[in-house]
Amino acid sequence: MMLKLDQSHLDQIRQHGARDYPSECCGILLGRADAKDKEVREVVPLKNLRHDSARAQALLPLDDPGRETERNRFLIDPMEQLRVEKDARARSLDVVGYYHSHPDHPARPSNYDREHAWPWYSYVIVSVQKGEPKDLTSWVLTDGRERFDPEQVDALNL
């Protein structure tokens, strides 16, 4: 599989990462998928629900809320996700993946990322170092959930 995006989509993801630094940012990738590739048509930035710690904790409890915050955790509000997904389907688009940032941390999925991921979706990670967006990578969880496989990111200059 390959993830195809426009350069403007990559810029949007990087800029969101820089804007929300030192917190993690997150968002949804809408597009179309076939057996071979995914093609992104829209990037939808969303709020990291970890900023609303009471609500986030009710939805997905953290083991150590003292150490785990919006700076090293993200959670998408399922209500917003559903709203974006319904709106996308009405326009014949699918949710093909999600993105989030790793502030001052490499663009590699962590164990926590893997434990919370779903197969099939693309998980784009942008590393933001001292406020500057750097590496951007994409990953797909294997069906058996053993690991994330790297996914080729193909930027089209449109």
Added chain:
Amino acid sequence: MAVKVIIPSPLQQFTNSEETVDLEASTVGEALSQLAARYEGLRARLFTEAGKLRPFVNVYLNEEDVRFLEKDATPLHKDDVLAIVPTIAGGF
């Protein structure tokens, strides 16, 4: 009651690529059990071995999380839309 269930992309491989499934059920629990009975591959993705809904699976009835309604006992009405919404989370 005739209701519709929205299936997210990662689970469509278990529903013969169907994005929505039409069911007859009177409660949320009944609808989910029927779904698991109809698509065996879906059962393990939705439920634990003890038969409880997995923690990373959210179920919305129209615009509301069924956990904050009456959970499995939440009654369904004609043309209700149930949505399975995967929890999306991560970090480092």
